[in-house]
Amino acid sequence: MGVPASEKEIAYGTSIVYPGKVGDEYFMTKEHFHTVLDTAEVYYCLNGHGYMLMENLEGDWEAQELTSDLALYVPRRYAHRSIRIPASEPLVTFFAFPGHAGHDYGTIETKGFRKLIVERNGKPEIIDNPKWKN
Template sequence: MNSDVILPPQVAWASGVFANGPLIRKTTHIADLPGVFIDDDAWRGCEPQQRVYDVEMLDSPSDEGSLYVGVTHLYAGKIGDEFFMTRGHFHQRREQGEVYFGLRGCGLLLLQTPSGEARLERVKAGSVHIIPSFSAHRLINTGEDTLSALAVWPSVAGHDYAALAGGFSLRVFASEHHPQGWEVGNG
């Protein structure tokens, strides 16, 4: 019996670049992030079309039981004293979890419960992050290079950005006074 061997999609672990798969790409610019950064004047003073992050994901089925796989490429930069970050979200179906795998760069994963309890996890090449159900999540690039993370999540999870209209309870600011180059403040 002869069987065809299929070459599945691949990801280059050092860069997060996909190959051999149909991709969906989305770019988020500074203009797409009103109210995300605390310093609104600094946000307004930025080039509106500057890219903050790109997401590439495999074009996958979206039915119950299917998974999405994507890579977020969060560029280095700051608005005011805050590092570039993703918008952050809860899942529309809150009971759905997610997994992040750090590929390159360095930064933080901010996790927050519906009651506002927040914690940070360091993201770097090789780190694995289990995002529990009922947790909002956001990537923050605290480094000088692109932070890339591969994510796997249920196709039916959806995104709820509106629940975080008031922001996360923690913020991360650049700081020359701390050895890691950043400090945590309240949202």
């Protein structure tokens, strides 16, 4: 992103998720925590329709809808991913976070999120992730 890794700087960019699914799970961005766990992030939906799925280390989770011209706050200590749901156009978001926040993909990579957003009967549905079953 070309921004110094400093808490005094703001890293920013855009994310594009194109239409599609793998099995019944919608295309999404790669889930991640921030390396500096106590940093938050802001998203602004420029185009499309989707969800922001968020989860903290304690297991609390939330799914917030993303629609054009909507701003969304991802609290500190929450892993997050953008998920595009059916429509003909891509989901395009602008994001910004403290420059020193970093990305931690490894913590959540093995099992993923506790919840998944999948297509059921032509509509999005939130289900338990089978990888989290005992």
